[in-house]
Amino acid sequence: MDTIESPKNILCVDNENFKFNLIILTKHVSKLLRYLLQDIRPRDNNNWVEKEWNSFTQVAPSSPSSPSQRNTKGWTDRNGVEDSRVVAQLRNIAFAAEDRSEMHAIIGVQRDNWNKLCHMTVNMTTIAAAMLAAMNNGVAGSTSASFGMSMAAFLLNGGAAGFMFLASKFQPSQLAEEQRTASRFFKMLARDIETTLLIDPRLRKAVHLYMNDVMDRLEALDVAFPLPLKPNGLVKFPKEVVPSVLGSTADLSETEILANNTNGWSNAMVQDLKHTAEKLKESDIKIYLGWARNKEHDNKRLAMLAPVLAGSAALLSLLGCCQPGIHLAALASACSIAAVFGSSFSNGGQIGMIFELYRNCAGYYEQMVQDIQSTIRVPVCQREDGELYHQKIALKLGRRDNMPLFSSEEKTAGKLF
Numbered sequence: 001m002d003t004i005e006s007p008k009n010i011l012c013v014d015n016e017n018f019k020f021n022l023i024i025l026t027k028h029v030s031k032l033l034r035y036l037l038q039d040i041r042p043r044d045n046n047n048w049v050e051k052e053w054n055s056f057t058q059v060a061p062s063s064p065s066s067p068s069q070r071n072t073k074g075w076t077d078r079n080g081v082e083d084s085r086v087v088a089q090l091r092n093i094a095f096a097a098e099d100r101s102e103m104h105a106i107i108g109v110q111r112d113n114w115n116k117l118c119h120m121t122v123n124m125t126t127i128a129a130a131m132l133a134a135m136n137n138g139v140a141g142s143t144s145a146s147f148g149m150s151m152a153a154f155l156l157n158g159g160a161a162g163f164m165f166l167a168s169k170f171q172p173s174q175l176a177e178e179q180r181t182a183s184r185f186f187k188m189l190a191r192d193i194e195t196t197l198l199i200d201p202r203l204r205k206a207v208h209l210y211m212n213d214v215m216d217r218l219e220a221l222d223v224a225f226p227l228p229l230k231p232n233g234l235v236k237f238p239k240e241v242v243p244s245v246l247g248s249t250a251d252l253s254e255t256e257i258l259a260n261n262t263n264g265w266s267n268a269m270v271q272d273l274k275h276t277a278e279k280l281k282e283s284d285i286k287i288y289l290g291w292a293r294n295k296e297h298d299n300k301r302l303a304m305l306a307p308v309l310a311g312s313a314a315l316l317s318l319l320g321c322c323q324p325g326i327h328l329a330a331l332a333s334a335c336s337i338a339a340v341f342g343s344s345f346s347n348g349g350q351i352g353m354i355f356e357l358y359r360n361c362a363g364y365y366e367q368m369v370q371d372i373q374s375t376i377r378v379p380v381c382q383r384e385d386g387e388l389y390h391q392k393i394a395l396k397l398g399r400r401d402n403m404p405l406f407s408s409e410e411k412t413a414g415k416l417f
Contacts, residue, residue: 073382074208075201086207087197093214094193100221101186107227108179115172119347122163123340126310129156130336133317136329150320150329157314157336161307164339167347168303170229171236174352178234181360182225185246189217199388203264206382216248224363236352237300241293243285244363250373257379264386270376272404273393277372279406279413280365287412288365292358299351306342309335361417368396 076082129152136149193214196204204210224244226232259265313335320328345351372393375383383389391401398416399405406413 073201073204073206075204082201083207086211089211090193090197090214093218094190097186097190097193097218101183101190103227104179104182104186104225108176108183111172111179112176115167115176115347115350118163118167118172119343122160122167122343122347125156125160125163126313126336126340126343129153129160129313129317130333130340132156133313133320133329133333133336136317136320146320150317153317153320153329153332153336154314157310157317157332157339160336160339161310161314164307164310164343167343168307169236170233171299171303171352173347173350174236174356175229177350177353177356177360178225181244181356182221185221185225189214189221203385203388205384206378209378209382213248217246220245220247237296237303241289241296241359243289243366244360246363246367247370248374250370251377252373254377256376259380259386263380263383264388265380265383266386268403269386269390273372273376273390276393276397276405276413277369280369283412284365284414285362285369288358288362288417292355292362295351295355295358299346299355302342302346302351306339306346309339309342313339364417365414368393 074083075086132149132153136146136153196210205213224246226234256270259267259270313332316328316332316335320332375389390403394401394405396416397405397414
């Protein structure tokens with residue numbers, strides 16, 4: 001015979017089901033609110049009902065949503081949302097850098113065409129003048145023919161001397177190298193900004209420091225690689241050869257701040273970076289500056305020699321008109337051929353481009369030294385993550401991210417160039 005439950009027992013069962021359903025509903029509502037607030041934390045499966053209810057009704061004082069634990073360094077607001085105004089400002093700087101990169105690339109192609117056209121014109125003109133002078137030396141008994149050849153050789157050598165003088169003054173190969181290097185560094189700045197915006201804000205440098213850094217780099221590149229030829233163009237034969245200034249200069253009056261094993265930094269890492277900066281100053285920068293000085297001296301001699309030889313050939317051709325009996329035409333032909341070789345070594349060999357290349361390599365390493373010296377003087381909490389920064393320096397040097405970056409037996413710190 002079936003037992004019939006009393007109304008009291010049925011009510012008790014319904015009350016328990018109601019409580020259980022209420023707890024389940026509370027759990028789902030809590031999860032929904034936590035998803036909306038973007039504050040999800042891993043939870044333990046044991047006693048989950050009580051934990052869900054406590055997390056829903058109370059806010060723990062050590063919640064990860066607090067700004068002190070998020071360590072945003074000014075990149076996000078109090079709710080952990082990235083500041084859209086800062087991102088927009090940095091993207092504007094990146095756009096300006098990309099635009100400058102494209103401008104320099106276009107002008108670099110144009111000035112490279114100038115170099116090729118000038119070199120071809122000078123060589124063809126000088127060779128034609130040398131051939132006319134040689135033919136004039138063999139003409140006998142025809143004063144009118146000798147006069148015509150001498151005047152043609154004079155005009156050709158004079159025009160070649162003028163072209164050589166302009167090429168020696170403006171150095172088209174060096175101008176093209178300046179624009180190619182400028183395009184690369186502006187593009188590097190734009191990519192640096194885009195990469196920084198992709199990584200976690202906690203791993204970035206403090207926002208005000210990074211903003212000042214990119215603006216200083218943009219302004220320094222505008223000064224280091226000007227677009228106009230005159231009056232703001234770079235001096236092609238400077239009295240003192242110095243590295244290219246590609247960024248801001250470190251303020252060495254500030255004291256160095258020791259790392260306290262936070263934000264990815266340690267004292268061993270700081271010492272390794274300081275040792276790297278000293279090695280760059282003692283070896284790499286001096287080596288490239290020495291090579292740049294040697295190329296600058298060679299370029300100056302060749303730049304003076306080629307126009308002088310072409311001008312001498314023009315003068316000898318002119319004198320050959322007045323005194324055809326003297327073998328001045330042979331000397332004019334020899335000077336013209338020597339001018340061709342001098343111009344080929346100077347412009348065709350692109351000595352000015354090699355000088356600019358060495359100077360920019362020294363500037364590349366000098367900027368790394370300045371960056372290291374300024375970074376170790378910034379409070380640790382405002383720096384870029386130490387491990388990422390150490391890896392960035394290693395990659396710029398063409399090395400693996402080891403500690404130390406190089407052994408004491410090595411003569412140079414950089415392996416990239």
